[in-house]
């Protein structure tokens with residue numbers, strides 16, 4: 144008996160080795176494929192280890208160029224603005240850029256989209272002048288409202304420039320003035336995707352109306368411009384807002400003479416439907 148003990152012990156150890164080996168092989172087989180999990184049927188990225196669906200990454204990059212003392216406050220205003228988060232979220236689902244689109248604040252020229260460098264440029268001066276214009280014209284009672292309107296106009300402007308980038312990126316056919324098309328791109332996104340997007344669209348339309356007030360007379364440069372006149376851009380945005388919800392915006396054309404008011408109310412719901420369907424066709428779901 145005694146002499147058998149070591150042998151028995153050896154035998155039981157051998158059994159443990161075999162069992163361990165079998166379990167190790169089984170464990171390897173079941174876990175080795177975890178890293179190759181496919182999320183079949185969607186383009187959503189999947190975490191390598193656990194097969195979880197991850198939030199898609201933003202496809203825009205923000206860059207802030209150094210500001211001078213006069214523009215320091217404007218730079219901070221933009222950096223802290225919720226507008227950046229809104230654009231990031233839209234770039235995860237509605238307009239997805241690969242490679243990512245660069246949005247540069249503090250450039251000398253702009254607002255503009257530069258297709259060569261795939262970047263949008265927004266000067267600090269543009270944001271600070273927008274704020275001053277809202278303040279000067281007395282449209283709002285408080286600085287808080289002025290700041291809100293400035294953020295709204297900045298969001299519309301960014302979406303307008305992103306519209307240029309999106310048209311270039313997707314090679315979307317342009318049948319008419321591109322500038323009008325991207326104003327529509329911005330307004331349609333606001334109306335479909337953004338909480339209080341209608342207010343944001345109206346505030347950004349107001350900026351065009353205020354700029355029109357500063358125009359004493361028109362010259363050839365205004366008529367040959369690639370942009371529609373400020374007041375046309377203003378009424379175009381209002382038309383889309385009204386068309387998206389005629390019951391809610393029955394008073395939106397009150398400043399117009401009766402005949403034009405009637406004409407807009409007749410025309411704008413169909414206009415909204417056409418433009419909305421057109422852009423939703425090209426925007427990602």
Ligand SMILES: [Zn+2]
Pocket residue numbers: 303304307322325
């Ligand atoms: Zn433009």
